Amino acid sequence: MGAIRTGIDISPDMIFAAQLRxxxxxxxxxxxxxxxxxxxGEALDSEEAVALESLLFRRGFAPAxxxxxxxxxxxxxxxxxxxxxxxxxxxxxxARAEFARRNKMDEGTFVLSYWDLPTPGQALQVMAVGCEVxxxxxxxxxxxxxxxRVAGVDDPSRALxxxxxxxxxxxxxxxxxxxxxxxxxxxxxxxxxxxxxxKPSGLALRExxxxxxxxxxxxxxxxxxxxxxxxxxxxxPAAISVLGHAAKSTTLMDMLxxxxxxxxxxxxxAGGADLDPTLAGAIGLALLEDLA
Numbered sequence: 429m430g431a432i433r434t435g436i437d438i439s440p441d442m443i444f445a446a447q448l449r450x451x452x453x454x455x456x457x458x459x460x461x462x463x464x465x466x467x468x469g470e471a472l473d474s475e476e477a478v479a480l481e482s483l484l485f486r487r488g489f490a491p492a493x494x495x496x497x498x499x500x501x502x503x504x505x506x507x508x509x510x511x512x513x514x515x516x517x518x519x520x521x522x523a524r525a526e527f528a529r530r531n532k533m534d535e536g537t538f539v540l541s542y543w544d545l546p547t548p549g550q551a552l553q554v555m556a557v558g559c560e561v562x563x564x565x566x567x568x569x570x571x572x573x574x575x576x577r578v579a580g581v582d583d584p585s586r587a588l589x590x591x592x593x594x595x596x597x598x599x600x601x602x603x604x605x606x607x608x609x610x611x612x613x614x615x616x617x618x619x620x621x622x623x624x625x626x627k628p629s630g631l632a633l634r635e636x637x638x639x640x641x642x643x644x645x646x647x648x649x650x651x652x653x654x655x656x657x658x659x660x661x662x663x664x665p666a667a668i669s670v671l672g673h674a675a676k677s678t679t680l681m682d683m684l685x686x687x688x689x690x691x692x693x694x695x696x697x698a699g700g701a702d703l704d705p706t707l708a709g710a711i712g713l714a715l716l717e718d719l720a
Contacts, residue, residue: 432458432492434484435713436571437584438472440610441465443480446710447489454698455715460707461487470499471567477574484576493579495713496571502563503583504531504538505556505625507545512552527556537561541583546618546660555622557583579719585625587712588615592669594695594703600664601656603649604695606708607633607641607674616652618660624652633674641674642683649688667693675705 430451437444447459461483467473472480508526511517523542528535542556559581568578592602592615602617612631616624628648633641653666668688674680675694685692697703703711 430455432490433579433714433716433719434489434492434494434576435587435710435715436480436494436496436576437587437707437709437713438470438497439465439608439709440470441608443472443476444707444710445480445484445489446707446714447484447492448711448714450715456699457697457707457711459484459487459489460704460710461489462706470501471563472570474570474573477570477576480571481574481576491577493719494571494576495580495582495716495719496567496578497584497587497709497713498559498564498581499567500627502560504533504558504560505583506530507553508542508556509553523554523556527558531558533558533560539564543621545621545623557586559583580713580716582713582716583625584709584713585613585615586622587709587716588613588671589617589620589622590712590715591671591695591703591708592617593620594697595667595669595693596696597667597693598665599667599691599693600660600662601653601666603652603656603666603668604671604708605645605649605668605674606671607631607645607680608672609633612645612648612672614648614652616656618656618664623656623659626652633672633677633680638677638679639683642680642687645670645674645680646684646687665691667691669693669695671695671705671708673706 430449434447443463445461449456538558542554545553547553604615606613
């Protein structure tokens with residue numbers, strides 16, 4: 429039957445929730461909801477959390493483990509060079525110590541995740557993401573006090589990367605560009621490996637700026653594709669997906685379609701149906717592999 433999970437994507441202006449049934453054969457969207465924010469800041473306040481729990485109940489969400497995105501202020505990322513596993517060195521210990529040194533953090537204050545990057549030559553480079561425990565625990569406490577159980581916390585950029593797996597393409601490089609009224613996030617994957625995540629300053633979708641936003645977004649996407657090709661040392665074919673509210677702008681999508689042609693490919697749900705691009709963050713969170 430598969431496990432039921434709920435992803436909760438908290439943005440500055442909106443909250444999106446998606447409940448999935450996840451099985452080895454794929455996933456199915458069971459329910460979805462969107463709610464305007466009434467509070468301020470990254471984390472929900474108690475009133476918002478209660479309102480969210482009530483909304484999910486009314487929209488038919490079953491009681492299920494939830495996954496939330498870590499607050500931006502709690503996330504740190506860097507690339508690091510580590511010894512190969514064959515060296516016998518304590519890789520995890522070295523990675524944590526180096527990450528703490530680079531970010532001037534105490535080693536016991538964060539959870540660390542890292543993965544290999546495509547690297548020319550013999551050196552082993554990894555992308556590392558650390559999440560501060562204290563700030564994340566405070567966000568979890570408010571949500572759980574409202575009656576929801578948080579079983580996982582993830583980097584929202586990695587969550588978007590999971591959604592790109594649903595793009596019907598054989599392209600080596602995959603770019604996911606999420607553009608909303610409150611800002612933008614661009615993630616770049618080489619095959620299924622997250623290479624890069626960027627939040628371009630000042631780039632947002634506002635009333636009447638669709639054409640301007642499309643031009644700026646295209647410039648950012650081109651730079652990301654160039655970076656991925658440099659990193660992989662190949663002129664790899666690329667697929668570009670537009671997520672968030674931007675995907676519902678006819679003007680913006682037409683302009684990007686003219687710029688990228690067949691390389692513009694939107695992700696699909698597991699059954700092949702169109703995926704609501706505003707739910708991409710929530711769906712990606714619900715697809716987190718390891719839950720508590």
